[in-house]
Amino acid sequence: MFFKDIEGKHQLKTVLIKSVDTGRIPHAQLFLSREGAGGLPVALALASYIMCENRLPNDSCGTCSHCRKSHKYIHPDIHYSFPVVRQGDKKRESTTSDDFLPKWRTILDQNPFMGKSDWFDFINEHNSTPNINTKECVDIMHKLNMKAYESDKKILIMWLPEYLGNEGNRLLKLIEEPTDNTFIILVSENQEQILQTILSRCQLIKIPPFTNADIVNYLGNNMNISSEKAEQIAHLADGNLNLAMAISNNQQADYSHLIISWLRVAYKSDPLEINQWIKEVDGLNKEEQKSFLEYGLHFFRQFNFRLLTHSDNIHLTQSEKEVAKNMEKVIDINKAEVICMIINELVEYIPRNINLKIALYADTLKIGKILKNQIPVT
Ligand SMILES: [Zn+2]
Incomplete structure (x- = not known):
């Protein structure tokens, strides 16, 4: 991963690059980053930059012997730790991140900006709860106490240390008294789930979300x-x-026609037309269904914002604004909020494999009643 492959974040990159150039890399850093904000890619780019022996002014060179390995995530002195599950017939307590390294490299090659659910879906054949276990912590201590193989430095990137739970205590000594030229980078999405003892010993670096x-x-x-x-x-x-x-991969961010037809069939409440509409949603894959419902949420939130502020300064396209304007005649803030709640519940149904068709049918009738004032919403 190169810094140049991460859009924006100039100030952050400058600080990190300077810490390496001046030889003042903190021994333990905690990158705090919302999902999709690039915490892990920044850590990967930093690790490559630290290891590179022919640094360019603002990035690793990509061609030295260290870069050739670090950019493929196979550098023997860059260690990775992340939540995993049991693998195959192996017992969970004897499974560690190392068992998942081939998958780790594959997914990083595909999308280093992945969210945790992408990773968990990718590895989780048993549907069990991922974590970072005791053996992992013992292995990490062992790895970081050994001599480096090819570099004079060692790096540990731990993604999602919130999955350590109380095991985190095992790493305290390592974080408190690191061996020479050992750098620990924790990349977290949830500061509150990390042991205070660890937090207080790390340099906290907040990774800003990407700008539009x-x-x-x-x-x-x-x-x-x-x-x-x-x-x-x-x-x-x-x-x-x-x-x-994810939205781009689903090609269509513009589900406005589907929202409008939903409201229309809901208002008419004709069973045949409702089923026809549900068929259209059922034809989408799970990701697309989620995108559609998320679009619906976004649309109604913006719609409400427009009603509240009486302003057109909202995050909708021109054609969506036209639709919103027409909808004002039949939908007020209270109705739109109830519809948002209904959609929110539907979004939560998707990963739980609940029969979406049945839920959609019932909810469409409900929305119809709301639109026709047959259900009080205040
Ligand atoms: Zn290099």
Whole structure:
């Protein structure tokens, strides 16, 4: 991973690069980053930069012997730790991140901006709860106490230390008294779930979310998406590049027609038409269904914001604004809020494998009643 492959974040990159250039890398750093904000890619780029023996002014060179390994995530002195589950027939207590390294490299090659659910879906054949276990901590201490193999430095990148639980205490000594030239980078999405004892011993670095402009640039440069479309996706993604890519991969961020037809069939409440509409949603894959419902949430939230502020300064495209304007005649804030709650519940159904068709049918009838004032909403 290069710093140049991470859009924006200039101030953060400057601070990190300077810490390496001046030989003042903190022994233990905690990167605090929302999902999709790039915490892990920044840690990967920093690790490559630290190891590189032919540094460019603002990035690793990509060609020295260290870069050739670090960029493929196979450098023997860069260790990775992350939540895993049991693998195959192996007992969970004897399984560690090392068992998952091939998968780790594969997913990082595909998408270093991944969210934890992407990773868990990728490895979780048993549907068990991922964590970072005792053996992992013991192994980490062993690895970091050994001599480095090819570099004079050792790095540990631990992704999601919140999955350590109380095992974190085992790493305290390591974080408190690191061996020479050993750098620990923890990348967390949830500060509150990390032991205070660990937090207090790490240099805390907050990774800002991507700006809309960063996301527009990324989608334009890497996914060939027009700037108008990319802006629409960026608004939806709210700083989460991983989500922005997922929406782009589903091709359509514009589910407005599906929302409008939903409201229309709900209002008419004709069973045949409802079923026809549900068929259309059922034809989408799970990710697309989620994107559609998330789009619905976004749309109604913006719709409400418009009602509250009486302003057109909202995150909707021109054609969506027209739709919103027409909807004001039949939907007020209270109704829109109840519809938001209904959609929110539907979003939560998707990973739980609840029959979405049945839920959609019932909810469509309910929305119909709300629109026709047959259910009080205040
Ligand atoms: Zn290099």
